[in-house]
Amino acid sequence: MERETLEMDVVFVGAGPANLSGALHLAGLIKRHNEAVEKGQRQGKSLGEIEIGVIEKGASVGAHILSGSVMDPRALRELIPDFIEQGAPLESPVKEDYCPPVVPGRLPPC
Ligand SMILES: Cc1cc2nc3c(=O)[nH]c(=O)nc-3n(C[C@H](O)[C@H](O)[C@H](O)COP(=O)(O)OP(=O)(O)OC[C@H]3O[C@@H](n4cnc5c(N)ncnc54)[C@H](O)[C@@H]3O)c2cc1C
Numbered sequence: 610m611e612r613e614t615l616e617m618d619v620v621f622v623g624a625g626p627a628n629l630s631g632a633l634h635l636a637g638l639i640k641r642h643n644e645a646v647e648k649g650q651r652q653g654k655s656l657g658e659i660e661i662g663v664i665e666k667g668a669s670v671g672a673h674i675l676s677g678s679v680m681d682p683r684a685l686r687e688l689i690p691d692f693i694e695q696g697a698p699l700e701s702p703v704k705e706d707y708c709p710p711v712v713p714g715r716l717p718p719c
Pocket residue numbers: 622623624625626627628664665666667671672673674675676677678679680681
């Protein structure tokens with residue numbers, strides 16, 4: 610049997626928010642390092658092209674995230690400051706957060 614192989618320098622297993630953020634952050638660190646070395650602002654060697662892979666067992670990225678209706682955008686803004694301009698699929702900003710009290714015998718309201 611012939612198996613396809615892909616050479617990678619770094620592999621993140623699972624394409625959830627944590628690993629996607631990690632992969633993006635690592636790519637940014639490498640890019641900034643290489644630029645600083647090229648401009649002579651940092652000593653050391655350029656890392657060149659680092660192959661970063663993210664593998665996911667679900668059929669697509671996000672397939673195994675059960676929900677995602679409400680998101681605190683602070684971390685995403687740090688990683689991708691222009692995520693709104695880039696077309697993040699957001700429906701509306703959260704203006705308030707309210708959860709009614711739990712009533713015994715009823716399902717939790719939220
Ligand atoms: C019902 C529910 C509702 C939620 N609603 C919200 C919400 O509204 N807002 C919010 O901010 N958070 C919500 N969360 C929480 C949010 O989903 C998690 O905090 C977040 O997904 C955690 O991210 P993660 O990257 O750590 O892990 P995950 O999102 O779990 O990502 C892990 C990924 O790794 C993959 N994986 C695992 N093992 C392997 C393997 N061996 N090989 C390849 N891939 C693998 C999985 O398929 C998965 O895609 C909710 C969670 C649940 C369960």
